[in-house]
Amino acid sequence: MTTPPSDALLFEVPAPLTPIExxxxxxxxxxxxxxxxxxPNLSSPRAPIRARTPTPRSAWPTRP
Structure with a gap:
């Protein structure tokens, strides 16, 4: 099998990164x-959790 000429490559492969890169x-x-x-919410485009979820309500009234 022969080696194809360098200009007949199917695609170009980028040079590997240096160790520092x-x-x-x-x-x-x-x-x-x-x-x-x-x-976790910094990268999501959604609203903060406090704005998305309702405040939990107690089944019994609390004392003042």
Whole structure:
């Protein structure tokens, strides 16, 4: 089997990231993951939980 000429490739493959670039990508993913855990409503476009859910009501009246 022969090797195809370099201009006849089916698609272009980007150059691999350098170790520093890979470390920066990993740090970004780690930070986004931790932020999603710490601030779950920060990334969602929905309203805050307090605005979405009604206040729980007691079945019995409370004393003043």
């Amino acid at each position: 890979r470390l920066l990508v990993l740090a970004d993913q780690y930070t986004r993951h931790n932020d999603a855990i710490d601030y």
